[in-house]
Amino acid sequence: MGRIVAGIGLSHVPSIGPVVDRNRTQEPAWKPLFDAYVPVREWLERLKPDVAIVVYNDHA
Numbered sequence: 001m002g003r004i005v006a007g008i009g010l011s012h013v014p015s016i017g018p019v020v021d022r023n024r025t026q027e028p029a030w031k032p033l034f035d036a037y038v039p040v041r042e043w044l045e046r047l048k049p050d051v052a053i054v055v056y057n058d059h060a
Contacts, residue, residue: 005049
């Protein structure tokens with residue numbers, strides 16, 4: 001039987017996608033937001049889940 005090991009929520013404002021696409025993640029207005037993703041990314045790398053179920057609203 002599977003086991004749920006994590007649940008992650010994050011901001012999903014429509015402007016995040018274009019910021020990533022345009023390589024603007026290090027601009028002063030955006031850097032704090034994207035820097036906050038780093039610990040979660042590192043945590044997931046350590047956790048190594050077998051499956052990720054992603055639920056999102058594609059409104060960007």
